[in-house]
Amino acid sequence: MTDYLIYEPVIGLEVHAQLLTNSKIFCSCPAEFSVEPNVHVCPVCLGHPGVLPVLNKKAVEFAVMMGLATNCKINQYSVFARKNYFYPDLPKGYQVSQYDKPLCSGGYFKILNSEGKESRIGVTRIHLEEDAGKLIHDSGFGSSVDVNRCGTPLIEIVSEPDIRSAEEAVRYLNGLRQVLQYLGICDGNMEEGSFRCDANVSVRLQGTQELGTKTELKNMNSFRNVEKAIKYEIGRQIELIGEGKPVIQQTLLWDPDEELALPMRGKEDAHDYRYFPEPDLMPVTITDEWLNEIKFQLPELPETRKSRFIENYGLPVYDSEVLTSSKEIADYFEELASNLSDYKMASNWVMVEVLGKINELKLSINQFPVPAVNLSRLLYLIIDGTVSNKIAKEVFTEMMASGADADEIINKKNLIQISDAGQIQTIIENIVRAHPGQIKEYIEGKEKVFGFFVGKVMKETGGKANPKIVNDLLLKYLLKLRTQSE
Amino acid sequence: MSVTIEQVKYTAALARLQFSDEELVKLSEDLNQILKYMDKMNEIDTSDVEPLSYPVDVRKPLREDEVLPGVTREEALRNAPEHDEKFFKVPKVINQS
Numbered sequence: 295m296t297d298y299l300i301y302e303p304v305i306g307l308e309v310h311a312q313l314l315t316n317s318k319i320f321c322s323c324p325a326e327f328s329v330e331p332n333v334h335v336c337p338v339c340l341g342h343p344g345v346l347p348v349l350n351k352k353a354v355e356f357a358v359m360m361g362l363a364t365n366c367k368i369n370q371y372s373v374f375a376r377k378n379y380f381y382p383d384l385p386k387g388y389q390v391s392q393y394d395k396p397l398c399s400g401g402y403f404k405i406l407n408s409e410g411k412e413s414r415i416g417v418t419r420i421h422l423e424e425d426a427g428k429l430i431h432d433s434g435f436g437s438s439v440d441v442n443r444c445g446t447p448l449i450e451i452v453s454e455p456d457i458r459s460a461e462e463a464v465r466y467l468n469g470l471r472q473v474l475q476y477l478g479i480c481d482g483n484m485e486e487g488s489f490r491c492d493a494n495v496s497v498r499l500q501g502t503q504e505l506g507t508k509t510e511l512k513n514m515n516s517f518r519n520v521e522k523a524i525k526y527e528i529g530r531q532i533e534l535i536g537e538g539k540p541v542i543q544q545t546l547l548w549d550p551d552e553e554l555a556l557p558m559r560g561k562e563d564a565h566d567y568r569y570f571p572e573p574d575l576m577p578v579t580i581t582d583e584w585l586n587e588i589k590f591q592l593p594e595l596p597e598t599r600k601s602r603f604i605e606n607y608g609l610p611v612y613d614s615e616v617l618t619s620s621k622e623i624a625d626y627f628e629e630l631a632s633n634l635s636d637y638k639m640a641s642n643w644v645m646v647e648v649l650g651k652i653n654e655l656k657l658s659i660n661q662f663p664v665p666a667v668n669l670s671r672l673l674y675l676i677i678d679g680t681v682s683n684k685i686a687k688e689v690f691t692e693m694m695a696s697g698a699d700a701d702e703i704i705n706k707k708n709l710i711q712i713s714d715a716g717q718i719q720t721i722i723e724n725i726v727r728a729h730p731g732q733i734k735e736y737i738e739g740k741e742k743v744f745g746f747f748v749g750k751v752m753k754e755t756g757g758k759a760n761p762k763i764v765n766d767l768l769l770k771y772l773l774k775l776r777t778q779s780e
Numbered sequence: 781m782s783v784t785i786e787q788v789k790y791t792a793a794l795a796r797l798q799f800s801d802e803e804l805v806k807l808s809e810d811l812n813q814i815l816k817y818m819d820k821m822n823e824i825d826t827s828d829v830e831p832l833s834y835p836v837d838v839r840k841p842l843r844e845d846e847v848l849p850g851v852t853r854e855e856a857l858r859n860a861p862e863h864d865e866k867f868f869k870v871p872k873v874i875n876q877s
Contacts, residue, residue, distance in 0.1 A: 335850050
């Protein structure tokens with residue numbers, strides 16, 4: 295039997311992130327997705343002869359932002375290069391990318407490894423490049439080409455082979471995506487392909503330094519598939535080595551239905567890309583002044599925000615992690631908390647009620663029907679005693695359904711909490727009188743009956759009685775009855 | 781430095797060019813002439829000269845991120861040898877690059 299534990303997986307990831315610019319990287323066509331094919335096109339992205347690319351300033355800034363966020367050196371002189379290959383989704387016959395002088399290099403990104411310890415994954419480089427178009431293979435004899443995506447700006451983030459398990463790979467990917475979203479430079483949608491990942495996988499004996507033969511995994515379009523594909527490939531390579539067979543260096547395509555990685559068909563010499571400096575584009579020069587401007591614009595990153603949530607709001611680590619998992623959720627929480635004094639209460643409401651609903655309905659927080667300011671008012675009404683926590687949850691459900699605000703619902707449905715001690719005392723006395731059997735049991739020492747009476751009072755008041763006052767008054771009254779009977 | 785006929789053939793294949801045997805011989809000779817000239821230039825010691833990617837030191841202005849209209853789909857498809865109402869049509873390809 296093969297002993298899997300004597301082998302150590304060595305994984306490096308290549309991540310492509312589509313940048314959220316308005317226009318394409320080298321021309322002024324819209325970069326946004328279009329259902330209609332071949333409508334976001336011009337002579338530049340169609341690859342017509344004689345046209346000249348002009349670099350989008352924003353794309354450079356976005357790439358630099360990601361470089362800064364991953365502790366990279368920003369190369370103030372970087373060069374575009376042509377990567378030459380023939381494929382119909384690439385009208386020019388080459389992709390404009392960067393080769394030996396990328397925009398960013400030599401960074402790192404921190405993740406928690408499988409033992410829960412902090413681990414640094416090296417970021418070899420981040421470079422700018424243009425995306426290719428799309429091919430559709432459905433129709434009879436030929437293939438259909440859609441050029442809309444040609445020239446959409448991408449950054450490629452290449453990691454060092456520092457990742458040691460499929461789980462770590464997913465953590466690294468998740469972390470990168472979170473940062474991209476915080477920076478607002480990529481929407482991070484793996485299923486729709488705006489965030490893509492290829493993995494280089496090899497295995498070696500634990501404790502050895504030399505790298506084994508690697509394979510490249512492609513076509514993993516979800517976090518789940520990345521994890522499954524890498525696990526599969528690690529297992530396959532270990533079994534091969536265990537049987538004394540060689541691992542062949544090749545590209546494998548993950549088949550999510552069969553859960554198999556199969557060799558990609560095609561000649562390996564197709565990978566002779568003959569990179570050379572792109573003569574149509576000048577080198578990218580980033581002045582100190584520009585770099586400082588970009589640094590200044592850099593928003594707060596997830597790590598920093600998490601620490602701030604722990605310190606400023608006094609929230610537990612777990613809460614802070616959940617609340618800062620996305621920028622939008624963190625923004626929602628902060629807007630909510632800005633009008634309240636009880637931050638933990640705000641945190642509980644976001645984590646349990648808001649995120650619970652969002653997950654259940656598969657919404658993003660931006661689509662959530664209750665704005666933070668409205669929820670804030672509801673929580674304020676709990677704190678000042680206008681409604682009970684229990685009633686507030688009903689009001690919240692109603693707010694989601696109707697979009698009405700808390701005060702409106704509370705007034706309309708007459709849900710204001712009854713905190714008037716005299717009124718509650720009268721209700722208690724009436725209920726006790728109506729249940730002589732139960733009161734006898736209580737007097738005889740059956741404490742459980744207390745809960746029965748609480749339930750009755752709440753029912754009588756439609757759940758509106760202030761639970762604390764009900765508890766206090768009821769206990770006082772019942773104990774009095776018990777003492778009197780002795 | 782020099783190239784063999786095999787190397788010329790390989791390079792031609794990468795560029796999707798096809799040559800007759802006579803042409804390959806002629807091309808190899810031409811290329812070797814050029815390479816010989818390169819060798820001549822390589823005799824100069826450039827060990828302490830920075831490689832130059834661009835002959836002129838011009839900082840090309842960048843473009844602001846603004847959308848401008850391109851061409852219509854009809855115009856885009858007009859020059860294509862094969863197309864339908866929406867797509868460019870090419871011979872079927874299955875290999876991915």
